[in-house]
Amino acid sequence: MGVILEVKNLTKKYGGLTAVNDFSFEIKRGEFIGLIGPNGAGKTTVFNLISGFQRPNSGTIRFDGKDITGMAPYKIVNLGVARTFQLVRSFKLLTLLDNISVSCLSSRGKKVAKGHGVDEYASTILASVGLVDKARIPPIILPHGDLRKLQIGKALGTNPQLLLLDEPFSGLSHEEQDVITDLIIKLHDDGVTVFMTGHVLRELMHLVPRVIAMHQGKFIMDGTPQEVAKNKIVLEAYLGKGEVFA
Amino acid sequence: MSAKSLSKGKGRVKKKLSGSKSYLLNWSKTFRGRLTIICLIGLCLIPLLTQNRYYLGIFITAMIFSIFAASWDFLAGFTGQVSFGQAIFFGISGYITSYFIRYLYLPWWASLLIGSLVGVAFGLLIGIPALRLKGPYLGLATMVLGLIMFYTFLNVKFEPWLGGSEGISKIPQISRNAVETYYIHLIFMITSFLILIWIGKSKMGTVFKSIRDDDIGAEASGINLTKYKLIAFMISAFFAGIAGGLFAMHNRGVNPGVFQPLYSFYAIVMASLGGIATISGSALGSYFFWFAAELFSEWPDVSVFIFAIILILVIRFAEHGILKPVLERLKDIWDLVLGK
Ligand SMILES: Nc1ncnc2c1ncn2[C@@H]1O[C@H](COP(=O)(O)OP(=O)(O)O)[C@@H](O)[C@H]1O
Ligand SMILES: [Mg+2]
Numbered sequence: 001m002g003v004i005l006e007v008k009n010l011t012k013k014y015g016g017l018t019a020v021n022d023f024s025f026e027i028k029r030g031e032f033i034g035l036i037g038p039n040g041a042g043k044t045t046v047f048n049l050i051s052g053f054q055r056p057n058s059g060t061i062r063f064d065g066k067d068i069t070g071m072a073p074y075k076i077v078n079l080g081v082a083r084t085f086q087l088v089r090s091f092k093l094l095t096l097l098d099n100i101s102v103s104c105l106s107s108r109g110k111k112v113a114k115g116h117g118v119d120e121y122a123s124t125i126l127a128s129v130g131l132v133d134k135a136r137i138p139p140i141i142l143p144h145g146d147l148r149k150l151q152i153g154k155a156l157g158t159n160p161q162l163l164l165l166d167e168p169f170s171g172l173s174h175e176e177q178d179v180i181t182d183l184i185i186k187l188h189d190d191g192v193t194v195f196m197t198g199h200v201l202r203e204l205m206h207l208v209p210r211v212i213a214m215h216q217g218k219f220i221m222d223g224t225p226q227e228v229a230k231n232k233i234v235l236e237a238y239l240g241k242g243e244v245f246a
Numbered sequence: 247m248s249a250k251s252l253s254k255g256k257g258r259v260k261k262k263l264s265g266s267k268s269y270l271l272n273w274s275k276t277f278r279g280r281l282t283i284i285c286l287i288g289l290c291l292i293p294l295l296t297q298n299r300y301y302l303g304i305f306i307t308a309m310i311f312s313i314f315a316a317s318w319d320f321l322a323g324f325t326g327q328v329s330f331g332q333a334i335f336f337g338i339s340g341y342i343t344s345y346f347i348r349y350l351y352l353p354w355w356a357s358l359l360i361g362s363l364v365g366v367a368f369g370l371l372i373g374i375p376a377l378r379l380k381g382p383y384l385g386l387a388t389m390v391l392g393l394i395m396f397y398t399f400l401n402v403k404f405e406p407w408l409g410g411s412e413g414i415s416k417i418p419q420i421s422r423n424a425v426e427t428y429y430i431h432l433i434f435m436i437t438s439f440l441i442l443i444w445i446g447k448s449k450m451g452t453v454f455k456s457i458r459d460d461d462i463g464a465e466a467s468g469i470n471l472t473k474y475k476l477i478a479f480m481i482s483a484f485f486a487g488i489a490g491g492l493f494a495m496h497n498r499g500v501n502p503g504v505f506q507p508l509y510s511f512y513a514i515v516m517a518s519l520g521g522i523a524t525i526s527g528s529a530l531g532s533y534f535f536w537f538a539a540e541l542f543s544e545w546p547d548v549s550v551f552i553f554a555i556i557l558i559l560v561i562r563f564a565e566h567g568i569l570k571p572v573l574e575r576l577k578d579i580w581d582l583v584l585g586k
Contacts, residue, residue, distance in 0.1 A: 053462070072465075072470075073465045073466060074468050074469055074470050074471070077465075077467070077468035078468050082466070082468075083466060085463075089460050089462065090459075090460065091456045091460055091463060091464075092459050093459055094452065094456060101452055102452060102453055102464060103467035105469070106467055106468025106469055107468065108468055109468060118449060157467065158467060158468045
C-alpha cells in the first residue's frame, strides 16, 4: 500500500506564535489514524494546512504523490481530500438533501453522481449517515448530533479518498458518539482513508490502531494508542488537564 | 449513446415534466401562487381599461424596474453578493442600446441584446472585486465603481465620445402603439422572472445559495467560488442590462444620471420591499414604489422623504421584506372572504 499523504517540515506561524512547528508524518492508503494533543496543540491548524484553507510558512504537503501545498481548497477537495470542521458548518437555509447536493455538484462529486442523478446520489449519502427521513428540512432545527452526521455526509458527497475529521465527537453524548463511531468505522471499511483529531485520547483509544501525538505545534510521537498513552511527554502535556482518559 | 440509456433518459425527462406540472398545480393553489396569477391576469387586462400613453407608461416603468430589482435580488438573495453598483449594468446597457439604435440603426431588440451583453462583460469586471471582498466592503467597492462610471460619462473631456451631460437622445420608442409597447414590456418582465426563478430552483441555484449561506463550507464541498460568483454577477448584469436598455428606449434617451447610486438604491429598496430571495417580490416592490411616487408626484420633496424612510425601514427589517406582513394580512382577508 502506497503513501497517500506525506507532510514534510510543515510550519505555520501566527505572528509570534508557531502553531505548527516543523511537523512531518506520513499516512498510507487505507489507514485509520488519529491526531491527538491538548487544546491549542495545533491539530486544527494541521487540517487547515492540508485542506488548503491556510498556507504554511514552509514545508510541503503531498497527496497521492502530488504537491498540494498552498493549492485552493476546492481543488484539493476535487483531488479527493475532504474535511469536516470542529465547529459545525452548514448551509442554513437549504434542505439537508440540498446541503449534500452541493458536494455532489463539485467536479469530483459530479463524476459519481452522473450515473444516478444528483438528487438520488445525495439521498443515498443522506441515508448512509442516517438522516434520510429529514431530507426536506433545513439544518437550523437539527440537534447537534445530526449536524455532526450532516458534516460527514457533506464530505462524502465529494467522494473522498482521504477524509479529515476534526473533532468529530466534540459536544456529543456517549450514545451519539457511538453512532458516529459506527459510521466512521463503516466508511473506513468501505476503503476511505480516515485521519481524525481528538483532544480526549479515550475517544480514539479503541477506534484507531495508530495515533500521532503533538504538543505546542511539535511532533511528539507516532505509535499505537497504548504506546502513546504511556509516553512521558504526552502525559506531561495533558498533566493537570486530566484529559487523557477523561 | 445506447438505445437503453436513451429510453432511460426519456423516462427521466417525462418524470421531470410531470413533476414540474404537479409543482405548478400545487403552486397555483397556494396563496402566493393565486395572488401571482390574479396579478398577472390583471396586468394583461390593463390595456382594456386604458390606452392612455401616460398611464400605461407608469405601468411600463414599474415593469422595467421589476426586472432591474429582480436582477439585484438574484445576486443578493441567492448568492449573497450585495452590490450597491447595480446601476453600472443598467446604465452601460442603456448607453450601448441607445448608441446602436441611434447611430448604427440596428433594430431595437438587437441593440438591447448587445447592450445587455456588454452589461454581462461589466458584470464579469465588477465581479472580480467580489472574489476578495465581503459584505459592506463589497457594497462600498461596487458603489464607488458606479460613481466612477457616473463621473466618467459626465466628464466634459469625454463629451465627444460619451455625450456628456446630454447623453444620447432622440431614440425611437419600441413601438408607436402604446398598447403594443405595454405588452412587449409585460413579456420581458414575465420571461425574465421565469428565467431567474428557474435558475434559482436549478442545481446551479443550489450552489449559489450554498455560497450565500456559508462560503467556506461551499469551498470545502469542492465548489469553485470564483467561477460561481462570476456567473452570478454575469446573470445579474444581463437582466439589469435588459432593464437599462428598456428604460433608455422608454425615456427616448439616456444620460449619465442612470449611473447614479440612486438607481442602485431603487433596485435594493424595491427588491427588499417585496422580500429578498423571492424574485417575484421585486415586482410587488416596484409597483408599490411607482404608484406611491405617482401619488406624490405633485410634491417631489415628499416622495424623496418617503423614499428615505422606506430605505431606513428596509435596512432595519429587510430580511423578509416590508410587504410580507401586509401580504399575510391580505391572506387573512382572503380567507375571510372565502369563509375559511
Ligand atoms: N487564525 C488564527 N490566528 C491566530 N492564532 C491562531 C489561529 N488559529 C489558531 N491559532 C492559534 O494556534 C494554536 C493552535 O490552534 P489549533 O490548531 O486550533 O489547536 P487545536 O486544534 O489542537 O486545539 C493556538 O494557540 C491558537 O490560539
Ligand atoms: Mg482544534
